[in-house]
Amino acid sequence: MTLILQTIVDGLVLGGLYSLAAIGFSLIFGVMNVVNLSHGIIVLIGSYLSYILWRTLGIDPLLSIPLVMVALFGFGYVYQRGLIQLAVDRSSLLASMLVTFGVALMLRNVLVLIFSPDFKSITPSWAFNFFVIGPITVDLVRISALAASLVLLCLLALVLGYTHMGRVIRATAQQDLAARLCGVNARHVYGLTFGVSAAFAGASGAILGIVLPFSPPDEAHWTINAFVVVTLGGVGSPSGALIGGLLLGLISTATSQAIGPAFPNAMMFLILVIMLLVRPAGLLGNAFSGSR
Template identity: 75%
Template structure:
């Protein structure tokens, strides 16, 4: 029974990992840019949701559309102004340093605006555990998992069915060919970044009701996104979901079986092994063959 409870907890955590990583994965897949400020975007989402909840009493899950809107605008501008310039003037690896610099700036700004203290959001429906036989489920965590899955499904639909999704995928596969077909590649990159930032923000809002958070956590969430992408595969919501769930279960499993201090070590050991054995992830790269 303990095993089932561990797996259930792992899945809830995994849904959150998946959602927080999907935007990172999209940017990596479409543009080849590693966005080290992704975790900072997640934290901005968490703080926006906290602010709305704290000052207006709006439930964080209801605030998600607002958070996503704000971050989408931010993401679009960020890409068009900074990232594109860095990629054009230097290299993809150097653009990574630009995103790291932005992550530092964002973290510092969050500390100045919201203080470095730990924050947490407690929605009205918390504290009424749902008991199913011998498994105890927290409604907050269930809501978090459900919201994560709905959003991941929505993103998959957007990418597969909508015109924007088709253009994004086309640009990812071959930028030149897409441009020859009349696609404004820079605009599409901006849009991709906007989508990515929006989903990072949504993940942050959901994160707020599950875990306490503070600005320095951004590094951790960037690393998590990395591991999820390497585990699952680049560029697709399905890959992020697989990677996220595997990571979640692995993390709760490790702290249960080996010791509470070891999930991180396990996580990175699996990351390195996975890179060596199958660098394209369990589901492979959605857009191109990776070396």
């Protein structure tokens, strides 16, 4: 019983992180149908930025989140306007996916050159505090990671729901042409969406840094995770990402607990493939119309 509870708590912590890491991927997919294979590397850039700020200036990783987000927002905007949009215009969506893959390879190489391929981790001074609730042990790091993930997801939901930028992004996602006819500058919106996406990916990277060790080759893992989350939860909405992420977290921890630590990835992909086949609309049932 205790084991099950502990598994659930661990799964939720991991799941919160997955949700936050996936939301940007989901937005880009929902708004412009681009599968951003460089999403995982952006998550890791967030981790490394936070790592630098912590090592050189001693900034607490949770406090560095806003800085990381601002920096990556700019990066995302420029990346979309300067490269992705050109690729989509000149070629096809599938080919634009290859461009994002190429960028992922380049950035991964850069990270390896700067930081070495070894694992890094961020350990703030409060990292070793933990508390015990009944039979379950929760360390402060994990609980703050979960809290930060949830707060940021809520923040994004608010931005999308109640700000002008959010409304324009949602309108473009639903009806590209109609939004353009209403005078929305679609390219600017795409840029903003990429910016928001990169900002939240970076935030998840900063949080990930305090929970797990990270290294450049992990990027593929985070990209694929994002895809699975989106497949589970549906495209383009924070609530979908939250449900997909939490489920994935629970499935991962439960699989490694019940079958063995080598199997969560295989299980994840099995679920991905099955979900694509039986319920391409995601559990919540929106979007994914293009899959068949």
